[in-house]
Amino acid sequence: MRSNLRALIGVAAAVALLVPPTATFAGDENGRKPGSSTQVLREYAADTWTSLVAMTDEQTGLVADNIEGDLSAPAEYTSPTNIGGYLWSTVVARDLHLITRKEARDRMSTTLATLATLERHEPSGMYYNWYSPTDGTKLTTWPTNGSAVHPFLSTVDNGWLATALRVVAAAEPKLASDATALYDSMDFGWYHDLNARPEVGINRGGFWVEAPPGCSAPGNYGDDGPAVYYTCHWYDTTVSESRIATYLGIANGQIPAEGYYGTLRTMPDQGCDWDWQEQKPTGEWREYLGVPVFEGVYEYRGMKLVPAWGGSMFEALMPDLFVPESDWGAESWAVNHPATVRAQLEHGLDEAGYGYWGFSPASDPFGEYREYGVEVIGISSDGYASDVERTNVDVGYEGCREATNPTPEFGDGVVTPHAAFLALPYDKHAVLENLAGLKNDLGAYGPGGFYDSVAVGSGTLAERYLSLDQSMIMAAIGNELGDDLLKHYFVDDSFEQAVRPLVEALDFGSVLPE
Template sequence: MKRLHRVVVATAVLLTACATTTSAKAADPWSTAAADDTVIVDPTPHLTADQISFLREVAARTWRLLSGPGVDPATKLPLASVMLAGDPSTEVELAPATPAQQYTNPTLIGNYLSAIVAAKDLGLTTPEQAQAEAVGVLAEIRKLAKYNGFLFRWYSTTTGQAIQTPQGRPVKNGYVSTVDNGWLAQGMLTAAQAFPALSGDFHALLDAMQWDFLYNKKSNVLYNGYQVGRTYSDATYDNLYSGPRIADYIAIGSGKVPGALWWGLARTPPADHRQRQVPEGMNRTYTDPQDGKPYTIFEGHYSFDRIKFVPTFNGSMYQALAPAMVVPEQTLAPESLGLNNRNSALTQGAYAQFRAKTPVWGWSAATSPTGKQRYTNYGATALAINQGEVPDDVTTPSAAFLALPVIPELAFANIKQFISSFPMVYNQYGMLDGVVARKGDLAPRFMAISQTIILMAIDNAVDHDQLQGYFGASSYSKALFPYLSMERYSIHGLVGPGG
């Protein structure tokens, strides 16, 4: 309760008020946590020694997979997934990779580099061993086929050859995926900072990436990608609050794309655009720090459980929070992106409690535990822009870890609840990928995208956001960071009682 100034309150009234407040907090911790504008910029003090010890154990198990059976020994490239040989258990056997599973992509390579750095930070490997791992990945990236400095979408982990699809034939004309190369670039940038001896080699690869080639000047956004020998994709990345913003960060930071790209991205779609909610908010005008011109944007928001937030397309935690694993959004943008990260995580918890009725929360792309065990999009439906079908039957532990640096206490409780409710989700290699929370079915698979994110999130949670520091110390921060610090989103406070 707030301090009472110059007011004499009867004891009975005070006790009643305290009981009511305590009951409300217990009933709805999500809107209670969103009632003020507090943004956590260092998660580590919010975790106990026992909690940190447990997270380090999870990290050690996760690294056991990523540094061993999760990597193809032929190329040192990460396998996209690793299957179990039997049913989920607290001790599992892994199935050998089939030819159809021996593939990777630029996002996985970039995140694997960041995971190597996280393992070094966490003491799971020595600095010398970590650098040797990074050298192996660096050598392979140099050999992989490229276009304008960019990697293609898929590669065989056994041969390093670009392939048409994850299980496909070699490509003749490859596809350059913008978001995948954004994640690759962040991994190379992180490794360049973490291993100074390799900085020149990684920066040579970074410098070769021609981000202006993927820039749609007319619309002031990045293309989704480019099909070599044909043309650009029809779609563009026009929503700021999504996983592809990592590519926007890299493009601006590289200096090859003007910072004005920042203003071409929508915070929410316009109010007259077809979407799941009609956003509320206001127009704000900002002066661009590079060209000095004024830009007016709509600072809109959705709401759920009285919490205001800028949504992702599919109500996904990865789309919302993954870029914040490497870019210090909490510190640099406490009134915009940082606050929205907190609110997005809180609304996922509220969605589980009040809409999905599940014991755990955390929706992102994940493996379906049933049928053909497809890796597909899952989301918190009411939190999505997308009006189409957004299934919410599968939650993923990796999404719970993404929230650790943002709402550490609530996120840790959720991680423990995953293990308490579904004990066989956790084994000697870490956390399995997907859970049907209403039934208890578990996906018998580890996904590299999830495992690397878990390791990255733990590094930030227990090491004072150390992984974020590498991007902050890089040359890319000079052009980018002024944009992160400028805005004030319309997400402060709660929607009124009648909202």
């Protein structure tokens, strides 16, 4: 499969021409007028790209984790996800003609050269979670307070870096060899616990090379070398950003195809054994490749959908930026993704009455970082709240747990703009209206695009940019204006042959009423 990454190179020139150059956007012969949705999105992309440039060290090509709203003082740490997001954002910036092909190639070449020198776990090829963006050293103390860092190799973070390497290999022929070499060295089988469940394996959260404080599980899923120390948790829910690692592992032949069906839609409906989850699911058992699966769904405002753990947008929709889940999963993702978007919209506008919507983990307007979501469509009963007050919704669990707060009064809602951008394929009009209000009415916009979050009741801004969230915005705009350009780069024939039949077979039981 890996050599087939080169087959993607041929699409690069065609995809790069999908978006016209800068000079044609304002009042051209095709009717693109100032203020059109195309121009608005392109201007958002240009400002967002400005923030990513400000975060990136010119010598290493490594992007910082975050930067202040005035584009000063980038953070002194970065992660594989951040680096991957910068790489695919560079491709988008090029294809939107925000930068030249040469600048994009130079930028990506610098980053790839640094990636080739970073310390990593050589047997698996995986990268550690935290590096210095200025010199690429692996962090063992936290820059802001000097506390100890126990170097960790995250499943999902390496998944997003590998995703970006696939994109670069296809998008820039002159860098294909370097990107492919790095991609080929990454073995996601190291994360896959074949004995996690009686029927099928699932991925661990990651591992340490040295035993950390607290819980860890020694083992080795990769080869006969020394044991590593795995997390005591698995990525065991389906609607999770972590599924990108499963897609990659299956496409690479490192994870068995059955692994796609190992995660849970909801916890099973088995008496009161699982009554700690947010609500009692409905659904039925199905079998895929011999794996029994409870196709459970939650109900919300007339919809039925498979929930995420915390009810956030990026858990549901970030992998959809690269894998055409809705195109392939007619009875699953094609219904679940728009249902998730509508649930977020109706929560923000109707149930909570914030006037705005879009909820995902982001900078905290009153602190550093916090998880936000629509808690009632998250599996965890104390999942990600949508407001500053952390209002908990408890609708009960029929026959097991009485409802204690089924119709709460919500407080100061925290909206995260990148979450709205992820909804572009499913309700573009609502997204643009929502973003215009955040920008023009609440002032949630600065020199680097949308600030990371805003508490809409008090108008308090998180005047900060996170590179991860900015890169999701770039990806969403690139796909919207460039006919799913990142999906075209990411998916080659062998990936489609390995993954598409697995997605097509799914039947979630999700329902989105007209």
